[in-house]
């Protein structure tokens with residue numbers, strides 16, 4: 107019996123070369139009856155790390171958000187804010203390795219909204235929604251201290267240069283594009299691009315692909331002179347935070363009382379988030395009103411045109427989806443355009459699924475991309491028009507204020523304000539009023 | 546009069562801001578609420594379906610960790626305890642001993658131990674295993690299929706998007722509830738799912 111078994115085994119090995127086979131459960135050899143008192147070892151199944159931390163993570167997030175808001179609005183303390191930021195960088199970044207991240211959660215949420223088969227854990231919903239809710243009340247305090255991506259850029263700020271407002275406006279469009287693409291890709295199931303191109307997660311894990319590290323290092327080097335480049339010109343979650351922050355109930359103010367227009371804070375913000383007073387009405391009122399009228403008329407055209415363009419563009423983009431690209435490969439192999447097979451097509455053929463089924467799935471996904479492209483393009487067109495309208499309408503205001511959309515509530519600018527120095531007891535009220543007069 | 550006017554304007558803007566704020570709050574709440582009803586409130590983790598995996602070896606190189614979180618596991622309940630283990634020995638190996646030249650595993654992570662004639666026990670040293678799946682291929686093609694790849698959750702960082710899943714040619718990766726984080730074969734699987 108044993109001999110026969112050994113013989114079969116050697117024949118097996120001699121006769122067949124390992125070929126392409128799915129590893130199947132086939133009982134080729136009977137399970138042994140042991141004569142000795144041998145017992146089989148147990149297969150160890152270690153618990154996932156995440157189960158240990160999921161509620162603790164949530165607790166840390168809520169505490170950090172509350173503290174950050176308290177430090178920004180009540181204590182107005184940069185030092186405390188900085189310490190909290192370092193803690194969050196260490197905890198969410200280096201300790202939890204950056205993958206419990208509100209920035210990426212946008213994608214989980216979009217996938218869950220469009221794909222009923224994908225179940226989203228409650229903690230991920232909380233990680234998506236809590237920073238937004240806090241921002242609705244207190245401004246972007248999440249960015250100031252809690253976000254590990256923001257924090258790693260914040261610590262390398264060395265000599266921030268001024269980015270001219272026009273360039274900042276144009277570059278500021280990239281996050282909208284990125285957000286739209288990320289939602290399109292996530293909701294069609296083509297992948298999570300925010301995670302694929304997360305520039306800093308490689309640092310948190312001390313290792314990543316070469317491209318990731320290269321992107322991360324160049325962003326950090328750039329970040330020494332252009333403060334927080336990812337936050338300002340890339341971050342897709344920042345787009346939503348920006349909207350929420352504009353509507354925030356309370357938002358940090360540079361001065362604790364009334365602005366005396368001393369201009370001391372003018373260049374204190376490394377992110378160019380301070381609005382200067384606009385004293386006069388724009389010179390050419392008539393011209394800008396005409397421009398506005400044209401914009402309003404053009405708005406539907408721009409929205410529809412953009413939608414059309416992106417609905418076309420999204421078809422080649424859909425090739426990024428696994429099923430669509432697999433269908434294309436199968437098609438070109440079956441029709442003899444390409445010779446040879448790939449691992450993907452081999453695996454597909456071995457899986458027993460029919461080609462028709464695959465093609466049907468692929469065409470459903472392509473259709474989703476087309477529809478998504480319309481929405482995505484229309485959204486971009488709308489944003490462009492709204493931006494232009496916003497730039498044309500110049501509202502008169504008298505004080506130096508933190509821009510409620512782009513300000514991260516980092517608390518840097520406060521100490522530049524003489525009124526703040528008076529509040530802190532570092533300066534005489536008389537001295538402050540002298541500054542006021544001398545200007 | 547002019548002052549009054551500007552005050553009105555400010556008030557109007559405040560009211561507008563307040564209502565938009567409420568609206569945005571409701572929107573965030575609404576989306577979350579909608580999702581919560583479809584959420585199972587459990588964390589999800591990545592796992593390999595061993596019945597779909599084709600052992601392409603990408604698992605050993607594409608993980609974000611320096612040493613892949615994917616390891617070979619062994620369902621002992623299915624193993625034939627063969628002397629000539631096709632997961633352990635190189636095809637056409639000259640002798641069936643523990644000599645490195647005879648072993649299929651590139652790192653020698655499979656340990657062979659004599660139990661009783663003619664049975665041998667094979668265990669995986671996970672410190673050494675790189676998750677290449679060479680042994681899995683051998684065992685699946687000529688043996689009982691008791692060796693297969695699994696994401697080991699003491700190592701896996703649970704990336705929001707697993708970088709192996711993205712490149713897996715057979716789409717063997719899927720998200721499974723963290724409460725039953727393995728897809729095991731044999732009695733081990735039955736025990737695990739109960």
Ligand code: SF4
Pocket residue numbers: 209248249250253254255256257336337338341342343344347
């Ligand atoms: S802008 Fe984005 S990356 Fe920057 S701190 Fe805010 S959420 Fe984080």
Ligand code: SF4
Pocket residue numbers: 358374375376377378379380508509512513514515516517518519520
């Ligand atoms: S708190 Fe002040 S320094 Fe910080 S981002 Fe806002 S405006 Fe800029």
Ligand code: SF4
Pocket residue numbers: 593597598599600601602603604677678694709712713714715716717718
């Ligand atoms: S990448 Fe996929 S097919 Fe390749 S070894 Fe890993 S699970 Fe198997």
Ligand code: SF4
Pocket residue numbers: 591607608609610613614615696700701702703704706707708709710
């Ligand atoms: S989730 Fe991340 S750590 Fe886990 S196996 Fe995939 S790439 Fe590796």
